[in-house]
Amino acid sequence: xxxxxxxxxxxxxxxxxxxxxxxxxxxxxxxxxxxxxxxxxxxxxxxxxxxxxxxxxxxxxxxxxxxxxxxxxxxxxxxxxxxxxxxxxxxxxxxxxxxxxxxxxxxxxxxxxxxxxxxxxxxxxxxxxxxxxxxxxxxxxxxxxxxxxxxxxxxxxxxxxxxxxxxxxxxxxxxxxxxxxxxxxxxxxxxxxxxxxxxxxxxxxxxxxxxxxxxxxxxxxxxxxxxxxxxxxxxxxxxxxxxxxxxxxxxxxxxxxxxxxxxxxxxxxxxxxxxxxxxxxxxxxxxxxxxxxxxxxxxxxxxxxxxxxxxxxxxxxxxxxxxxxxxxxxxxxxxxxxxxxxxxxx
Amino acid sequence: xxxxxxxxxxxxxxxxxxxxxxxxxxxxxxxxxxxxxxxxxxxxxxxxxxxxxxxxxxxxxxxxxxxxxxxxxxxxxxxxxxxxxxxxxxxxxxxxxxxxxxxxxxxxxxxxxxxxxxxxxxxxxxxxxxxxxxxxxxxxxxxxxxxxxxxxxxxxxxxxxxxxxxxxxxxxxxxxxxxxxxxxxxxxxxxxxxxxxxxxxxxxxxxxxxxxxxxxxxxxxxxxxxxxxxxxxxxxxxxxxxxxxxxxxxxxxxxxxxxxxxxxxxxxxxxxxxxxxxxxxxxxxxxxxxxxxxxxxxxxxxxxxxxxxxxxxxxxxxxxxxxxxxxxxxxxxxx
Numbered sequence: 001x002x003x004x005x006x007x008x009x010x011x012x013x014x015x016x017x018x019x020x021x022x023x024x025x026x027x028x029x030x031x032x033x034x035x036x037x038x039x040x041x042x043x044x045x046x047x048x049x050x051x052x053x054x055x056x057x058x059x060x061x062x063x064x065x066x067x068x069x070x071x072x073x074x075x076x077x078x079x080x081x082x083x084x085x086x087x088x089x090x091x092x093x094x095x096x097x098x099x100x101x102x103x104x105x106x107x108x109x110x111x112x113x114x115x116x117x118x119x120x121x122x123x124x125x126x127x128x129x130x131x132x133x134x135x136x137x138x139x140x141x142x143x144x145x146x147x148x149x150x151x152x153x154x155x156x157x158x159x160x161x162x163x164x165x166x167x168x169x170x171x172x173x174x175x176x177x178x179x180x181x182x183x184x185x186x187x188x189x190x191x192x193x194x195x196x197x198x199x200x201x202x203x204x205x206x207x208x209x210x211x212x213x214x215x216x217x218x219x220x221x222x223x224x225x226x227x228x229x230x231x232x233x234x235x236x237x238x239x240x241x242x243x244x245x246x247x248x249x250x251x252x253x254x255x256x257x258x259x260x261x262x263x264x265x266x267x268x269x270x271x272x273x274x275x276x277x278x279x280x281x282x283x284x285x286x287x288x289x290x291x292x293x294x295x296x297x298x299x300x301x302x303x304x305x306x307x308x309x310x311x312x313x314x315x316x317x318x319x320x321x322x323x324x325x326x327x328x329x330x331x332x333x334x335x336x337x338x339x340x341x342x343x344x345x346x
Numbered sequence: 347x348x349x350x351x352x353x354x355x356x357x358x359x360x361x362x363x364x365x366x367x368x369x370x371x372x373x374x375x376x377x378x379x380x381x382x383x384x385x386x387x388x389x390x391x392x393x394x395x396x397x398x399x400x401x402x403x404x405x406x407x408x409x410x411x412x413x414x415x416x417x418x419x420x421x422x423x424x425x426x427x428x429x430x431x432x433x434x435x436x437x438x439x440x441x442x443x444x445x446x447x448x449x450x451x452x453x454x455x456x457x458x459x460x461x462x463x464x465x466x467x468x469x470x471x472x473x474x475x476x477x478x479x480x481x482x483x484x485x486x487x488x489x490x491x492x493x494x495x496x497x498x499x500x501x502x503x504x505x506x507x508x509x510x511x512x513x514x515x516x517x518x519x520x521x522x523x524x525x526x527x528x529x530x531x532x533x534x535x536x537x538x539x540x541x542x543x544x545x546x547x548x549x550x551x552x553x554x555x556x557x558x559x560x561x562x563x564x565x566x567x568x569x570x571x572x573x574x575x576x577x578x579x580x581x582x583x584x585x586x587x588x589x590x591x592x593x594x595x596x597x598x599x600x601x602x603x604x605x606x607x608x609x610x611x612x613x614x615x616x617x618x619x620x621x622x623x624x625x626x627x628x629x630x631x632x633x634x635x636x637x638x639x640x641x642x643x644x645x646x647x648x649x650x651x652x653x654x655x656x657x658x659x660x661x662x663x664x665x666x667x668x669x670x671x672x673x674x675x676x677x678x679x680x681x
Contacts (some may be wrong), residue, residue: 135647
């Protein structure tokens, strides 16, 4: 068979399904509503969800190692608060951006250290991180803080023209660059391969001598950094800091990863996946917006239903994989007496 | 005597109990009359009664969660189930009588639990992910039932469940006690408790021993669903309204905390119902303390986060080693 052709196998079937879903949803929208099929509507998906794309991509690394990061949404809100209140005190905008990113790195590294060093459950640690960040938001202020800094306003008005009059915002451009870098890192660096190895099997990764500790901490640091970057993008998008921003967004990020084919058991997934997941969720939202009569909670129900379908799909893949393993075991004559039976199963 | 004290010190329940006692002591020092209980119109009033009354929804959910975590699972949909049942009860009250509305709300909770259980037991989806679906959809469904509004409840009989008094104590406390006693009975006097711990510690070996894990798993999630439904009824009756967005927001996290503080391991196996109660009481006392000492209530979440991390660190083997080892090294160098 021709090796260079892209074949649909269990590694990329979810990506293919998601792409198909996007095309179907977008096609449905274009046929049903006038004005849906335009470049700008499509680009708006990126503009409105830029922060989610960044956060979900960072989260994807964590999920591929078999962990989870629940603190991302609170942290995005926290960054928006920190940036807004620092700007209010008249601190230089560049310095503020730098500080928020450094805070993100430190916060993520702290969580990663706690998880690896003391073998704590990532759920519990990042849950505490979520409370911690949200609580710090309230401590800064319970009111919404508007951003009046000229530099931030200029950033939010910055447009990257893609095709004629159609544009991307600065945040959307940053998110796309971030995704490309993440894809490069996952595929062509030692760090990326370590991440997949740990997700596949921690113990064998340890026995192979891979730096499990360093990679685990780095993965959470990366997630902290991406939430900080997402927070920055979100802040220039919203032009305000508020403690109640993006409530429950961590679940959207996880959903985006699931729909984008990142296996929640770890070890499998492409870094383009979360972006596709965010896009399909964004299209659903846009369709409901164009439709006009449907209320906003239908978005939640639709996304939940999609989540259900994709989780079932993931499950099928894992079951198929398990059967294959049994079959290859029996074929390598370790279990010769079972050979016939397993071949008939598959 | 000493031996008894030592074994008590090593019991899982020791540290959470100490933390609770410490917190109560702090309260006594800061707030005069903390333990003071007065009788007004034949009802008992006081900070302690207040804590007991407010902790019940969390407690009921945490008891259900303890069973789920004992079988190495997790149920993060309880907050959404709470919102669904609260919304359902509130809207049913417009058309049906109180007992039927409560019964139907419980049935809805049961169905939600059944859904989770089927996904986990028969489709073998990871518990966290399976319940994530209901968590996302649940709030949407609750909003669908309420039509996006906050439903108010004007029904005295229904209000009695969450606000009424019986023999001087809030009625909710009796419900909490009943749920606890029933679960304790299930654990101690039926095979369920044994099977649950068996499945939690080793699923494969319990299967070979003849336990049917799938049925137990289904049952456990159904119990958790019913517990969430009871909490939903209590909450909606107490505040006389059903808010699809904010009812039971983050209660799943508080419930998990209560269980973990109570000494039940997230990795399954043995579970401690009394520990869970102490954990839930601890969380509620912490919130009440922060409110009544006049520290800005915004800090509650930060303190909760720090407490959780410290409790988890104390339970972690590696941390204990870290604390004990430096002294060992010193002794070696001295010798």
